[in-house]
Amino acid sequence: DTGVSQNPRHKITKRGQNVTFRCDPISEHNRLYWYRQTLGQGPEFLTYFQNEAQLEKSRLLSDRFSAERPKGSFSTLEIQRTEQGDSAMYLCASSQTGFYSGNTIYFGEGSWLTVV
């Protein structure tokens, strides 16, 4: 039974470069979430998918951010023209829908981004 998998775990990039993170959710989960966590804070919601449809985007998600889940399985989060303020841990999570599924949301280990 594999959990939510994220890679790369760590990424250091120069300001202005593009970065992409990948998330593989738990296989039977149809919902996938992206969160961002900065040091000393709780995670903040960025966006979520139900199957391949992106249903909501937070105002935190600027135009430089794009997320996809093309086949309803894995997802990618791309940040274009990175800025130092993008330095954070990007967390992916997944869950099943439906009341009886319990709606427990499981997180991956996160991808740390440092923009220098």
Place this chain on the structure above:
Amino acid sequence: AQKVTQAQTEISVVEKEDVTLDCVYETRDTTYYLFWYKQPPSGELVFLIRRNSFDEQNEISGRYSWNFQKSTSSFNFTITASQVVDSAVYFCALSEVEAAGNKLTFGGGTRVLVKP
């Protein structure tokens, strides 16, 4: 709007002491879920417990116990006979209703330091 408040930013105890983490939440929803997650130094968010708004029974799991009181909008977490391995940041989170995607709103976290 949903809000979760963890008033304690850091708690330091000596091993074998009990520690209680407070969580107060705000929501207009009548159906919601509450979660506790543990974040050890490695960074991953580990799911501990999920409770729904209709079930106010307290729960005990090993050294962990939870006290859900709807009347005071609180969902407190107690670690009994703490151990060094319990050192981590603990987050309380509130989930929106199914139709809104069950997005999580996190508190700011409470750092627990258990000294030997």
